[in-house]
Amino acid sequence: DIQMTQSPSTLSASVGDRVTITCRASQSVSIWVAWYQQKLGKAPKLLIYGASNLEGGAPSRFSGTGSGTEFTLTISSLQPDDFATYYCQQYSSYFSHTFGQGTKLEI
Amino acid sequence: QVQLVESGGGVVQPGRSLRLSCAASGFTFSNYVMHWVRQAPGKGLEWVAVISYDETYRVYTESVKGRFTISRDNGGDTLFLQMSSLTPEDTAVYFCARGGEPWTGITAAQYWGQGTLVTVSS
Numbered sequence: 426d427i428q429m430t431q432s433p434s435t436l437s438a439s440v441g442d443r444v445t446i447t448c449r450a451s452q453s454v455s456i457w458v459a460w461y462q463q464k465l466g467k468a469p470k471l472l473i474y475g476a477s478n479l480e481g482g483a484p485s486r487f488s489g490t491g492s493g494t495e496f497t498l499t500i501s502s503l504q505p506d507d508f509a510t511y512y513c514q515q516y517s518s519y520f521s522h523t524f525g526q527g528t529k530l531e532i
Numbered sequence: 533q534v535q536l537v538e539s540g541g542g543v544v545q546p547g548r549s550l551r552l553s554c555a556a557s558g559f560t561f562s563n564y565v566m567h568w569v570r571q572a573p574g575k576g577l578e579w580v581a582v583i584s585y586d587e588t589y590r591v592y593t594e595s596v597k598g599r600f601t602i603s604r605d606n607g608g609d610t611l612f613l614q615m616s617s618l619t620p621e622d623t624a625v626y627f628c629a630r631g632g633e634p635w636t637g638i639t640a641a642q643y644w645g646q647g648t649l650v651t652v653s654s
Binding site for chain 1: 632
């Protein structure tokens with residue numbers, strides 16, 4: 426099974442900061458990585474798919490890069506609504522879908 | 533608009549069974565892969581199972597193989613998860629989710645339901 430190692434597990438930041446979250450796959454997953462935002466008690470929301478494609482309705486301050494085994498999610502200027510938990514996921518085959526452990530972004 | 537509504541959660545004793553349902557609307561259900569994802573209290577997301585749009589493949593995470601069965605009713609626009617031999621480690625909110633692109637399993641989970649809580653306890 427492909428493992429996704431996400432870091433950091435917790436990130437403290439302030440409004441206006443630029444932050445980056447990293448995900449490393451245990452083997453190449455090409456560009457098949459998504460990023461989700463989850464707020465407490467709510468369902469996850471898709472932000473980025475295909476490593477770098479912004480989901481419709483997601484703010485443009487979110488961006489994703491990477492391919493192969495290294496992926497990053499960047500928030501260019503943190504807004505109060507962005508404090509949440511973020512997950513990466515690989516979906517590189519019909520038979521393999523794995524989430525990272527999550528990054529809690531706190532003030 | 534796309535809607536996914538889970539139901540069937542509740543409190544169940546260890547070793548017993550439970551069936552979850554996910555009613556879909558607002559899209560052509562039979563064109564999309566569907567997933568179950570769970571989240572134990574205070575923990576991260578765990579992918580559980582996926583079923584192809586035409587039921588030709590069903591894939592499970594290792595910890596539920598042989599105990600859980602994912603299925604779908606394309607005529608009734610409903611996804612199911614039959615869970616048996618439940619243990620306290622299966623306690624979680626269970627989400628159903630739809631793939632983003634039709635006709636493929638290599639797609640992110642674009643739409644999610646609100647989740648249904650399963651508690652396994654004596």
